[in-house]
Amino acid sequence: MKYNRLFLCILIAFFAIGCKQKSTSKISYERPNIIFIMSDDHAYQAIGAYGSKMNETPNIDRLANEGMRFDKAFVTNSICSPSRAVVLTGKHSHLNGVRDNINVFDSTQQTYPKLLQKAGYETAVIGKWHLKSQPTGFDYWKVLPDQGHYYNPDFRTPEGIVQEQGYVTDIITDMALEWLDVKRDKAKPFMMMYHHKAPHREWLPAMEHLTDFKADLIAEPESLFDDYKGRGRAAKEAEMKISDHMGLSNDNKMDPKIVKSLGFEQFMGWYEGAYRNNLARMTEKEKAAWNKVYGPINRDFEKNTPRGKDLIRWKYQRYMQDYLACIKSVDENIGRVLDYLEERGLAENTIVVYTSDQGFYLGEHGWFDKRFMYEESFRTPLLVRWPRMIKSGTVNSDLVQNLDFAETFLDAAGVEIPKDMQGKSMLPLFEGNNQNWRDAVYYHYWEYPGIHAVKRHYGLRTKTHKLIHFYYDIDEWELYDLEKDPNEMMNLIDDPSYELVKQDLIKKLENLRKQYHDTDSLNQAILKSDLNR
Structure with a gap:
């Protein structure tokens, strides 16, 4: 009897320890793979699944059609580095130490990739990192230095800097597919952070998409000529107006010589240098293709120079044509990854998440960029496909944040969520259960x-x-x-x-x-x- 009781106690203790590592969803399943796709500055307004009338995103829309679209997804701090630090740690900026783009991420702190790696996952980050410190918690990493370049970009690796030939969105996808197909340990479940630079400023399209939107007239937002009446100093004093602060050279691809000859002043001194640096990244063949498209635009601007509101409208059109062309490449490349999962039989048990590091202003309030808590930059797209858990074509209107990603991935993998993480696992929402969910989000x-x-x-x-x-x-x-x-x-x-x-x-x-x-x-x-x- 004594030995039976001892055996029973040991069995109960063992069972209790095992329970700590199970998912809080209380559903038993094979541990899923995770592909976390994040673009940079992709506004929800420019996604077909969110009702865009200006462009089509058929591959991103696949995730909405085959999974769940979140209509009230937000960030905690609408700027690149802080957003990424929040995603990794599940903690607000003031606790993870990255409050702005100047702070260096402390890579020794707890992150969800480290916890997944410890639990037996093969982990990778490929593409944009933008946290200054070296990635940790990854079996494989190859990331852009800082913001990175669109054409023939450099990449940081454990062995040093390497340069790749081609367009950054294509290259990041090539590397992601190579890791999935060749470099990972296929005996393990995997988590890959597949992160795009595009469509970040200065919106440089792939050569094959340079002309795709040039003939289009993009509908202007209602508030393009916002006068900021009814609001305080913050909106009035922000320096992100298309009219005054968008660069004719770096942003609108005008030759600085023409800009100067027409009497326009650049808002910031680095605009001209950025224009020339972008051209310097190109091969001679790429420069020829570029000049074939932008040369006539430059000459027409010089001959028929817009002023006043006409100039704002011209700059808006030029901005949006290039921005949407960058998104077209992102969408095509996401399609390549989704096709790979289908062809290899991985789609059924792989969680695929698409989001952006924050929203973006597409002319609303006369702005470009982000940062404000106003809706266009505060809100972000979020689409999640997981066939084993999420019913196709579902829409969620609960308040979720990038603060929740770490907890969600850990929960899905059956890994205990650390108590000091501040977000919530979204697994209950995947199942249609929003009981005890939050009624407000903080920024x-x-x-x-x-x-x-x-x-x-x-x-x-x-x-x-x-x-x-x-x-x-x-x-x-x-x-x-x-x-x-x-x-x-x-x-x-x-x-x-x-x-x-x-x-x-x-x-x-x-x-x-x-x-x-x-x-x-x-x-x-x-x-x-x-x-x-």
Whole structure:
């Protein structure tokens, strides 16, 4: 009897230890492969599955048609490096240490790739990294240095810098497929971060797509000529207007000599250098193809120079034509990866996620770039396909964030989620269960003073309202009714009819800041360190 009891105790202890490593979804399945696809600055407005009228994205749409489309997916900090650090750690910027594009990611800290690797996954990151430090937690890595280049790009590897010939989106996909087919250990489940540079500024299309949108007239957003009435200083003072801050040379591909001869002043001194550096990356054959397309555009601009609102419209069209052409390459290459999974019989048990590191302004409010908590940069596309778990063609309207990716991947793999991670596993949402889900998401942007001059701010969004506090050199609050004013044109913070709504949102915001440990004392310490930096 004594030995039977001892054996029973050992069995119970062993079972308890094993349970810790199981998925919280309470569903038994073979551990899935994970392909996490992230582009850079891909606005949801430019995806067919989200209703785009300006372009088609048939391969990205496959993920929506065969999986789940999230209509209320957001970031915690709308800028490249911080977004990537949040994804890796499952923690807000003030805790993972990357609040802006200047901070260096501490690669010794806990990340979901390290935890998956420890649990027996083969891991890889290929493409954009943009965190300055060397990737850790990966069995294989080959990443762009910093922002990287579109044409004939360099890549960082454990052995040093190597240059590849061709177009960056194609090359990243070639490397991803090579790793999947040849280099990985096929005895293990895998997790691959397949990350594109495109469609980041300066929107340089592949040679075969240079002319694809040049004859198109892209519909202008309603707020292209926004005068920012009804909002505070932050929107008025931001330096991301297509009219004043977009470069005719680097962004619109105009020869700097022509720009100068016509009396235009470049907003920033590096614009001309960026234009020439991009051309210098090309082979002679590529330069010839480039000049065949952009030469006539330059000559027409010189002959029929637009001014005033006509210039803004011209710049918008040029911007959007190149931006959409970059997305076309991303979509085609995602199709190559999806086809590979189908051909190798891997699609059924592979989670494929498509998202962007943040949203982007496609002329809304007269802007390009991101950073603000306003919807176009705060919201991001998110499409997830997992045939064994997600019903085809489903749409989710719950509030999710890039803060949730780490927890979701760990949960799907049956790996215990660390208690210090701040997001939530989305597995219950995959199954259609949104009980006890959050009713608000939190945001904090830090990079000011800095490029584009978007002031520091934090805030929250519910399904119906948004509250923002701009601070540092100003102290202004903004409140938006997203049901009545989805374009966020009128600040209601002083509207007496919204007093109860405002007080409720302020209380929610205070609670979220406590929940995520984003305190005023911490902010003061960070501000002091930033001033001394």
